[in-house]
Amino acid sequence: xxxxxxxxxxxxxxxxxxxxxxxxxxxxxxxxxxxxxxxxxxxxxxxxxxxxxxxxxxxxxxxxxxxxxxxxxxxxxxxxxxxxxxxxxxxxxxxxxxxxxxxxxxxxxxxxxxxxxxxxxxxxxxxxxxxxxxxxxxxxxxxxxxxxxxxxxxxxxxxxxxxxxxxxxxxxxxxxxxxxxxxxxxxxxxxxxxxxxxxxxxxxxxx
Amino acid sequence: xxxxxxxxxxxxxxxxxxxxxxxxxxxxxxxxxxxxxxxxxxxxxxxxxxxxxxxxxxxxxxxxxxxxxxxxxxxxxxxxxxxxxxxxxxxxxxxxxxxxxxxxxxxxxxxxxxxxxxxxxxxxxxxxxxxxxxxxxxxxxxxxxxxxxxxxxxxxxxxxxxxxxxxxxxxxxxxxxxxxxxxxxxxxxxxxxxxxxxxxxxxxxxx
Numbered sequence: 001x002x003x004x005x006x007x008x009x010x011x012x013x014x015x016x017x018x019x020x021x022x023x024x025x026x027x028x029x030x031x032x033x034x035x036x037x038x039x040x041x042x043x044x045x046x047x048x049x050x051x052x053x054x055x056x057x058x059x060x061x062x063x064x065x066x067x068x069x070x071x072x073x074x075x076x077x078x079x080x081x082x083x084x085x086x087x088x089x090x091x092x093x094x095x096x097x098x099x100x101x102x103x104x105x106x107x108x109x110x111x112x113x114x115x116x117x118x119x120x121x122x123x124x125x126x127x128x129x130x131x132x133x134x135x136x137x138x139x140x141x142x143x144x145x146x147x148x149x150x151x152x153x154x155x156x157x158x159x160x161x162x163x164x165x166x167x168x169x170x171x172x173x174x175x176x177x178x179x180x181x182x183x184x185x186x187x188x189x190x191x192x193x194x195x196x197x198x199x200x201x202x203x204x205x206x207x
Numbered sequence: 208x209x210x211x212x213x214x215x216x217x218x219x220x221x222x223x224x225x226x227x228x229x230x231x232x233x234x235x236x237x238x239x240x241x242x243x244x245x246x247x248x249x250x251x252x253x254x255x256x257x258x259x260x261x262x263x264x265x266x267x268x269x270x271x272x273x274x275x276x277x278x279x280x281x282x283x284x285x286x287x288x289x290x291x292x293x294x295x296x297x298x299x300x301x302x303x304x305x306x307x308x309x310x311x312x313x314x315x316x317x318x319x320x321x322x323x324x325x326x327x328x329x330x331x332x333x334x335x336x337x338x339x340x341x342x343x344x345x346x347x348x349x350x351x352x353x354x355x356x357x358x359x360x361x362x363x364x365x366x367x368x369x370x371x372x373x374x375x376x377x378x379x380x381x382x383x384x385x386x387x388x389x390x391x392x393x394x395x396x397x398x399x400x401x402x403x404x405x406x407x408x409x410x411x412x413x414x
Contacts, residue, residue: 113345113367116323135410137365138320138347158344160320160367165412203342205372 002193003033005082007090012044014088014109017182018189019051027186030193033080036073038092054080060092070095077102084192087146088185091123099148104199106146107192109185111176113140113158118151128169128176137163139172141180143188145199154204156188156197209400210240212289214297219251221295221316224389225396226258234393237400240287243280245299261287267299277302284309291399294353295392298330306355311406313353314399316392318383320347320365325358335376335383344370346379348387350395352406361411363395363404 006015015035021027035048040057048055058076063069074097077085087094087108099106110118110127116136117127131139140160147153159180163172191197191206198205213222222242228234242255247264255262265283270276281304284292294301294315306313317325317334323343324334338346347367354360366387370379398404398413405412 113320113323114343115341116320133409134322135362135408136321137362138367140345140367155342155344160345160347201342202340 002030002083002189003081004030004084004086004189005033005077005080006035006044006086006088007092008035008037008042008044008088009039009091010042010044010089012042012047012088013177014181014185015044016047018086018088018186019047019053021186021190023051027190028193030189033082034076036076038073038090044088070097074098074101084189086185086189089124094146096148099146104145107143107156107188108146108151108153109181110142110144110151111139111173111181112142113138113160114142114144114151114155118142120150122151125169125173128172131163132167132169132172139163139176141176141184143184145204154199154202156191156204156206157184159184209237209290209396210288211237211291211293211396212240212284212287213242213251213293213295214299215242215244215249215251215295216246216298217249217251217296219249219254219295220384221388221392222251223254225293225295225393226254226260228393228397230258234397235400237396240289241283243283245280245297251295277304281305281308291396293392293396301353303355306353311352314350314363314395315353315358315360316388317349317351317358318346318380318388319349320345320367321349321351321358321362325349327357329358332376332380335379338370339374339376339379346370346383348383348391350391352411361406361409363398363411363413364391366391 008015032053034054036056037045045055058073060069085102085106112127117130138160142158143156145153161176161179196207215222239260241261243263244252252262265280267276292309292313319334324337345367349365350363352360368383368386403414
């Protein structure tokens with residue numbers, strides 16, 4: 001069994017995709033130990049509760065300073081002894097200590113085909129705004145391991161999504177979620193749980 | 208009828224794709240007025256001859272300096288009075304004067320999903336080497352209008368191509384050609400010839 005902790009700041013549709021794949025049996029040998037949010041109003045916490053999954057809020061507002069919050073977040077994660085940490089729309093820059101303690105055991109989903117439209121400043125709707133502004137005809141999503149950089153870690157899976165003439169950032173965001181993110185994230189977790197993802201330099205090999 | 212001039216430095220497989228689509232009738236109302244190469248040994252010139260198309264070599268070696276060569280190239284193009292200039296693997300940086308005289312009437316094919324793996328230094332096999340080094344799982348090709356920058360003009364068409372575990376740069380290059388370049392370039396020429404491509408700021412709208 002692979003125990004995962006899902007970190008999320010918002011509504012949690014990617015979390016829902018993972019829950020759905022576990023419940024329908026297509027994502028095997030994976031258990032969500034807890035969902036942790038930095039935001040107590042995150043819809044993701046409700047989703048977790050509804051499915052009987054531990055839901056924790058670790059908010060900067062409840063800590064005296066940033067190092068204190070980071071320590072609290074690390075402790076909350078360590079308490080769950082996860083095999084894998086899944087960032088599913090987590091808008092907090094992950095503390096360096098967590099990245100180093102969980103090296104090659106943290107994955108993130110990004111709503112573009114990295115290396116396009118990624119790095120500092122590219123998150124959420126902004127990614128799609130920039131893709132439309134540049135006028136690309138194809139975008140997509142990427143699941144990758146998290147390293148010290150922003151969106152620079154080894155890529156596990158990518159899926160292309162077509163951009164249509166009348167797309168707004170919101171419409172495009174939704175299509176990228178439906179066609180790519182909700183498919184790729186459970187798939188990547190399943191591949192890792194099955195021991196099929198090997199990291200070689202900055203690349204991954206799926207066996 | 209839309210008259211095009213194809214500029215090419217190498218073997219000319221993209222040129223061949225255009226010729227094939229004209230000859231099989233799927234690319235209508237388009238005529239190749241001439242093929243121009245900077246390299247007298249370019250296989251593309253042979254292909255042109257074989258299909259009864261004017262084949263010209265405009266080589267820097269035959270001119271006293273760079274401005275003289277650029278003037279010769281512009282004259283060779285102007286003599287053909289093209290509606291559209293197609294760069295199909297042309298490894299010469301296009302002179303500014305040609306870009307301004309033929310504004311929005313020059314297109315290029317690039318073997319990646321722009322803005323990934325493009326810009327100065329990214330041409331030919333190098334593009335695929337860099338994509339494999341970064342470990343992306345999806346690449347592709349882009350047809351775009353040529354402006355003063357390198358690969359910065361409005362994008363007309365893009366097509367994604369999957370990267371496979373055992374790909375070498377050469378194998379990947381061939382797959383991107385077969386699955387994307389040879390499809391996209393004739394398709395883009397057809398759309399332009401049919402008046403279906405409109406440029407809006409840095410974007411195109413296909414009607």
